[in-house]
Amino acid sequence: MDATNEICMVSTDSQQCLRNITPWKEYWKITVRVIRMWSSCDPREETDEPAFLHIVVMDKSLNKIQCTLKNVINQFREILKEGELYSISRFTVVPNIGAAKVIKHRYKLLFRFDTEVIPISDVEFPEGSYSLETVESVVQMGQDSVYLIDVMGFLISVRDYSDVELDDGKKFKLVLIQLYSNGSYLTCNLFGDFLTKMRLALMNAVSQPPIILLQSVKVKIYEGKVVVQNVIDCTKIMINPDIPEAICFITRLDPSESYFIDSITLGNGFIVADVNDDFVNLSE
Numbered sequence: 001m002d003a004t005n006e007i008c009m010v011s012t013d014s015q016q017c018l019r020n021i022t023p024w025k026e027y028w029k030i031t032v033r034v035i036r037m038w039s040s041c042d043p044r045e046e047t048d049e050p051a052f053l054h055i056v057v058m059d060k061s062l063n064k065i066q067c068t069l070k071n072v073i074n075q076f077r078e079i080l081k082e083g084e085l086y087s088i089s090r091f092t093v094v095p096n097i098g099a100a101k102v103i104k105h106r107y108k109l110l111f112r113f114d115t116e117v118i119p120i121s122d123v124e125f126p127e128g129s130y131s132l133e134t135v136e137s138v139v140q141m142g143q144d145s146v147y148l149i150d151v152m153g154f155l156i157s158v159r160d161y162s163d164v165e166l167d168d169g170k171k172f173k174l175v176l177i178q179l180y181s182n183g184s185y186l187t188c189n190l191f192g193d194f195l196t197k198m199r200l201a202l203m204n205a206v207s208q209p210p211i212i213l214l215q216s217v218k219v220k221i222y223e224g225k226v227v228v229q230n231v232i233d234c235t236k237i238m239i240n241p242d243i244p245e246a247i248c249f250i251t252r253l254d255p256s257e258s259y260f261i262d263s264i265t266l267g268n269g270f271i272v273a274d275v276n277d278d279f280v281n282l283s284e
Helices: 195-203 244-251
Strands: 029-040 052-058 064-069 085-095 107-119 132-134 149-165 171-181 184-191 211-222 225-230 236-239 261-267 270-275
Touching: 149 184, 149 195, 149 244, 171 195, 171 211, 195 236, 211 244
Parallel strands: 064 107, 132 149, 184 225
Antiparallel strands: 029 052, 029 085, 052 064, 085 107, 149 171, 149 211, 149 270, 171 184, 211 225, 211 236, 261 270
């Protein structure tokens, strides 16, 4: 087996391999593409002002790591752009702990006041990629996930609920959607203002249900059943994404199923697409 498949070999570019990053080396210099950016509030503070800026970066070997900015947001906000390439050095490496662990890496990076971020250009650097779970694999998970996952499926139902109070006392709108793929159904709880977006996506479908990509959602076991749930400020939802992974999703579908909408049923607070003569059971 080629050793480069197991570990980033020591070379002139070894500093840049994100898989090699540990706290036991003081100076790192990485060349990466920013593939995700989002802001979040500090739950300990009673304010809606973002306290953190989070980014996910990817190196040339498609390794990824999460970075967090707290007191230096304004210093880097205008420099960092999603999709752009950078040379980054002078940061702190810490254990990857917390509720929203987006990347399966033991560590994450903290930007400092002396962190250097330099925009660069490299036409051979790969674009962003997704590490997708299938609907079929998610419904087989037997416990809550430690890391957030990405999952893709056909949107076949949308249901609106009244405001739901979370553990911290805050109330959010709840939209329950169901994704479908190869005979498996996955229930997704979306907290936030997603109702109009999801309803229009399904209502505007001409013949086939829309493909939905849920990025950075958590897997929960609720009353013995697997559901996924968005993370406020972190989860990203894409409808009919124009990405290679969507093509791969379509090509691996069971050819015995048509995935065409036979009819759409509207009710009080819900909308359901009838696919392959198999209606969704909203009571489940």
